[in-house]
Amino acid sequence: MSTTITRPAPSVTEPAPEPRRTxxxxxxxxxxxxxxxxxxxxxxxxxxxxxxxxxxxxxxxxGTDDYPILNQxxxxxxxxxxxxxxxxxxxxxxxxxxSRKHHTAQQFEVHPMEPWRRTVAxxxxxxxxxxxxxxxxxxxxxxxxxxxxxxxxxxxxxxxVGPLVVLLxxxxxxxxxxxxxxxxxxxxxxxxxYLGIVLASGAEAEGHRIGWLSPIIFQDNGGDPVxxxxxxxxxxxxxxxxxxxxxxxxxxxxxxxxxxxxxxxAATAIAVxxxxxxxxxxxxDSSALEKARETASKSPEKVQSCARYAGSxxxxxxxxxxxxxxxxxxxxxxxxxxxxxxxxxxLTVRQRIDTSGGVESDAFLKPSRTPGQxxxxxxxxxxxxxxxxxxxxxxxxAGTEDEAGTMCDxxxxxVMWLAVGTAPHPLDTFRDVxxxxxxxxxxxxxxxxxxxxxxxxxxxxxxxxxxxPRAEVEAxxxxxxxxxxxxxxxxxxxxKLLGVEAPKGADDCEx
Amino acid sequence: xxxxxxxxxxxxxxxxxxxxxxxxxxGLGLLLAASTRLPDSTPSSETGLAVLRMVALFGALGLAFxxxxxxxxxxxxxPVRRPLRAGLRLTLxxxxxxxxxxxxxxxxxxxxRPPAGFLTLEALALAACALALPATAIRxxxxxxxxxxxxxxxxxxxxxxxxxxxxxxxxxxxGTGEWDTAHMRWAVLLGLAAVLWATCLxxxxxxxxxxxxxxxxV
Numbered sequence: 042m043s044t045t046i047t048r049p050a051p052s053v054t055e056p057a058p059e060p061r062r063t064x065x066x067x068x069x070x071x072x073x074x075x076x077x078x079x080x081x082x083x084x085x086x087x088x089x090x091x092x093x094x095x096x097x098x099x100x101x102x103x104g105t106d107d108y109p110i111l112n113q114x115x116x117x118x119x120x121x122x123x124x125x126x127x128x129x130x131x132x133x134x135x136x137x138x139x140s141r142k143h144h145t146a147q148q149f150e151v152h153p154m155e156p157w158r159r160t161v162a163x164x165x166x167x168x169x170x171x172x173x174x175x176x177x178x179x180x181x182x183x184x185x186x187x188x189x190x191x192x193x194x195x196x197x198x199x200x201x202v203g204p205l206v207v208l209l210x211x212x213x214x215x216x217x218x219x220x221x222x223x224x225x226x227x228x229x230x231x232x233x234x235y236l237g238i239v240l241a242s243g244a245e246a247e248g249h250r251i252g253w254l255s256p257i258i259f260q261d262n263g264g265d266p267v268x269x270x271x272x273x274x275x276x277x278x279x280x281x282x283x284x285x286x287x288x289x290x291x292x293x294x295x296x297x298x299x300x301x302x303x304x305x306x307a308a309t310a311i312a313v314x315x316x317x318x319x320x321x322x323x324x325x326d327s328s329a330l331e332k333a334r335e336t337a338s339k340s341p342e343k344v345q346s347c348a349r350y351a352g353s354x355x356x357x358x359x360x361x362x363x364x365x366x367x368x369x370x371x372x373x374x375x376x377x378x379x380x381x382x383x384x385x386x387x388l389t390v391r392q393r394i395d396t397s398g399g400v401e402s403d404a405f406l407k408p409s410r411t412p413g414q415x416x417x418x419x420x421x422x423x424x425x426x427x428x429x430x431x432x433x434x435x436x437x438x439a440g441t442e443d444e445a446g447t448m449c450d451x452x453x454x455x456v457m458w459l460a461v462g463t464a465p466h467p468l469d470t471f472r473d474v475x476x477x478x479x480x481x482x483x484x485x486x487x488x489x490x491x492x493x494x495x496x497x498x499x500x501x502x503x504x505x506x507x508x509x510p511r512a513e514v515e516a517x518x519x520x521x522x523x524x525x526x527x528x529x530x531x532x533x534x535x536x537k538l539l540g541v542e543a544p545k546g547a548d549d550c551e552x
Numbered sequence: 553x554x555x556x557x558x559x560x561x562x563x564x565x566x567x568x569x570x571x572x573x574x575x576x577x578x579g580l581g582l583l584l585a586a587s588t589r590l591p592d593s594t595p596s597s598e599t600g601l602a603v604l605r606m607v608a609l610f611g612a613l614g615l616a617f618x619x620x621x622x623x624x625x626x627x628x629x630x631p632v633r634r635p636l637r638a639g640l641r642l643t644l645x646x647x648x649x650x651x652x653x654x655x656x657x658x659x660x661x662x663x664x665r666p667p668a669g670f671l672t673l674e675a676l677a678l679a680a681c682a683l684a685l686p687a688t689a690i691r692x693x694x695x696x697x698x699x700x701x702x703x704x705x706x707x708x709x710x711x712x713x714x715x716x717x718x719x720x721x722x723x724x725x726x727g728t729g730e731w732d733t734a735h736m737r738w739a740v741l742l743g744l745a746a747v748l749w750a751t752c753l754x755x756x757x758x759x760x761x762x763x764x765x766x767x768x769x770v
């Protein structure tokens with residue numbers, strides 16, 4: 042009787058040592074990354090993204106663009122990468138489903154590389170695209186920081202969001218391919234995800250911190266900037282959360298593909314912990330934040346430092362220390378043209394913000410009642426410069442900003458001539474500070490706080506003064522300073538004192 | 553074309569329809585529309601408009617898979633031509649889509665519902681684009697399942713179109729001066745997409761070699 046002897050199968054070639062397997066995964070990742078580059082969506086959308094970023098670099102209008110607020114610039118790099126992220130999600134997903142679509146999945150089963158290693162390669166193929174996004178973001182941000190007028194500092198956490206979102210999208214593409222292998226899933230997921238981001242942005246705007254679980258938050262960046270520490274954005278923690286989420290999703294995809302090694306399980310546990318820490322860490326201490334915002338709005342002197350230039354004091358939040366010199370130049374220019382005591386009175390220029398209606402809202406600053414105090418906002422450059430000159434001139438003439446808002450007499454003419462007549466291009470500046478960009482008729486004059494009003498008659502006098510040689514008008518202003526800064530002098534009298542034709546009709550301030 | 557042949561064609565075409573894509577897209581759309589009933593207060597009409605546009609997009613994304621046919625190359629030679637088969641697919645789906653859209657419209661509370669006629673025009677135009685894009689891909693490439701890529705372009709151009717200023721845009725807010733002109737643009741888009749769909753339906757006589765970046769295709 043013979044027994045079947047079961048021998049152990051002759052040992053097959055031992056699995057190759059770890060480094061060679063790793064290099065095989067890397068090779069496959071490199072191949073997949075190159076394949077992705079040849080996909081039309083990736084080519085077109087990444088191309089458009091780079092062209093768009095390039096166009097923004099070369100087409101800058103000057104004005105406030107010359108004084109970029111870096112704590113807003115870093116966030117401005119976050120939204121545009123969403124489009125390449127969507128393209129990457131779709132293409133990585135279809136690359137991961139390619140063998141399924143072409144019915145070659147069975148052939149791969151005899152391949153020595155396990156499915157989970159191929160999954161790792163697909164995940165890694167997204168990394169070069171995240172790196173490309175990082176390069177674009179870095180170039181965009183560096184260009185702004187190199188401007189001489191750059192204000193404040195950006196945050197690495199905010200800058201990292203764009204590239205991390207692209208990476209997250211790539212990883213998500215693989216996860217969807219492993220969990221829901223269907224061609225219609227990724228695009229529907231994208232739309233649902235977009236909807237989720239919109240809802241999260243809405244929730245965040247209403248003050249629910251849960252909104253921060255969304256990878257990015259859409260925000261309207263148009264409002265008045267505030268110091269970075271008042272933003273309440275813990276960008277570093279959020280970036281940590283995103284990075285943790287990328288690793289966590291990658292682990293999910295690998296586990297779903299059968300990669301149940303101990304290292305993967307450990308990585309999953311660590312990723313869960315990191316993501317949780319990041320998610321919790323990004324919630325700021327709201328009471329301290331509220332207090333800081335209130336201090337900055339109501340008693341900014343506690344958090345500001347001051348510097349003296351040419352006899353006046355300039356107080357700003359620390360991030361704006363660099364522009365105080367330029368405020369000083371404008372104030373000195375206006376003061377030099379003023380007569381009487383005003384030429385010597387020391388001014389206090391104070392930077393103010395108002396966060397009572399939310400940070401970075403277009404807040405209305407109440408005019409200051411303190412004599413000799415001039416308000417300046419957080420933006421600088423462009424039209425903000427003549428507006429500040431108007432504020433300086435109105436404090437020199439009327440004593441306080443509050444008083445300047447109500448005046449309707451010769452003083453308006455003096456203020457406008459001081460602010461505009463001393464500017465390098467008086468007529469253009471005159472048009473710019475008027476709300477309707479006109480140079481005739483009545484108008485509202487923009488200022489950092491409450492706007493001034495000008496009647497038709499006052500406008501025609503100022504226009505006439507701007508046509509005269511500057512030195513001649515300056516001499517007359519200085520000679521008649523007392524009358525020109527008195528509330529009892531009418532527009533017609535002022536015109537006479539300044540040697541221009543008196544306009545017809547009386548002032549109609551209530552217009 | 554005999555009626556008998558048409559009836560014989562209905563069951564296989566019915567089975568070949570991408571029901572799952574349509575059901576998931578349509579289901580998500582209905583869920584979104586129904587979510588406007590959840591809050592205690594009636595949502596604003598802007599919310600209603602945005603939600604209905606999203607619903608239309610979900611439906612269109614489902615429709616983008618209508619012409620997917622893995623057996624495309626083996627059915628090139630059958631006597632029933634492709635325009636007829638594609639037309640039959642659309643005819644079978646159209647009543648469901650119409651019912652689905654009506655349901656979505658009624659799910660939005662009446663107070664926050666934007667003008668139904670205008671929104672239906674938008675939804676029709678989106679659906680026509682969702683049909684025209686894969687039809688073009690089929691006409692000019694050897695792709696058997698162009699739905700995925702068509703859905704991508706439909707989705708991403710819709711998102712990009714939201715960023716276009718109202719003056720040239722499609723997704724304008726209600727009550728602005730641009731509302732009527734924007735809907736003229738929607739009507740033009742609908743016409744163009746319908747014409748494109750119709751012209752791309754016939755089987756290409758000769759397979760032209762399109763510069764193909766990669767054999768994998770997306």
